[in-house]
Amino acid sequence: MKRLTLQRELIEITHTPNIITGLRIIGSAGLLFVKPLSAIFLIIYLLCGASDVLDGYIARKAGKASSFGATLDSIADFIFFGTLLIIFIPMLQYPWWILGWIGIILLVRLASLGAGFAKYHELSFLHTYANKATGAALFLFPFSYTLFGLSITAALICGIATLSAAEELVITLTSKELNKDTPSIFVK
Numbered sequence: 001m002k003r004l005t006l007q008r009e010l011i012e013i014t015h016t017p018n019i020i021t022g023l024r025i026i027g028s029a030g031l032l033f034v035k036p037l038s039a040i041f042l043i044i045y046l047l048c049g050a051s052d053v054l055d056g057y058i059a060r061k062a063g064k065a066s067s068f069g070a071t072l073d074s075i076a077d078f079i080f081f082g083t084l085l086i087i088f089i090p091m092l093q094y095p096w097w098i099l100g101w102i103g104i105i106l107l108v109r110l111a112s113l114g115a116g117f118a119k120y121h122e123l124s125f126l127h128t129y130a131n132k133a134t135g136a137a138l139f140l141f142p143f144s145y146t147l148f149g150l151s152i153t154a155a156l157i158c159g160i161a162t163l164s165a166a167e168e169l170v171i172t173l174t175s176k177e178l179n180k181d182t183p184s185i186f187v188k
Contacts, residue, residue, distance in 0.1 A: 017059035018069050021076045024051040028080040036087050037142060048080055049139050070180050074125030081138055088141070098154045105158065108165040112172045120178040126171060129184050130164035137161070 027048045034041045055073060059065040089099070116124025137144075137157045144153045167185050175182070 015059070015064045015066075015069065016062070017055040017064055018072055020051045020055040020058065021069065021072045024048050024055070024076045025079050027051070028076070028083045031083050031087060036091055042142070045142070052077065052080070052135070052139075067180070070127065071123055071125065074123065074127075074180075077135060078125070081135075084138065084141070092145075092150060094150065094154065098151075098158065101154075101158045101162070105161045105165050108162075108169055112165065112169040115169070116172045116178065119172070122178070124172055124178055125180065126168050127181050127183075128164060128167060128171070129187075130160070130167050134161045134164040 027044050030044050031041060031048075034044065052073075055069070056065075059069050085102075089102075113124060116122075134157075137160045141153060141157065144156070148156075171182055171185055
């Protein structure tokens with residue numbers, strides 16, 4: 001039985017949307033080896049962002065959407081944004097309140113993942129509207145930072161991220177079964 005499951009997962013890895021997601025993971029790692037905000041950095045960055053939109057779109061249009069693909073997409077997002085934190089936190093002079101706020105958001109996210117894993121025995125990344133808004137805000141960071149400066153940009157992103165992390169934790173704690181595509185606590 002385990003062999004059959006492994007074969008199915010290997011087949012799912014070869015689906016085009018999952019290949020695109022895998023390339024986002026590789027691109028995210030590649031960002032660690034180029035100069036931040038250089039032309040090559042921004043090209044890789046934009047390709048990672050485009051792949052995040054394309055993989056899900058292609059999966060739905062081709063009828064290849066799967067739980068494996070959704071989990072792989074969430075892992076790729078986690079790696080991408082984790083990489084950006086590794087790059088940008090040491091690069092910029094963040095005030096203590098921003099670092100503390102980011103730490104609190106991270107703790108809430110980890111609590112949600114831990115509760116989800118304990119409850120459902122699998123990673124419970126949710127694809128809520130608020131999480132998508134947080135992803136978009138984080139993706140726009142280099143551009144909004146240039147326009148608005150660090151404090152305004154960080155406050156906007158942390159505000160959105162706080163709401164989405166809290167919503168995900170509430171959904172995880174109150175749901176009877178795992179639905180990774182739960183749009184919001186306000187939509188049933």
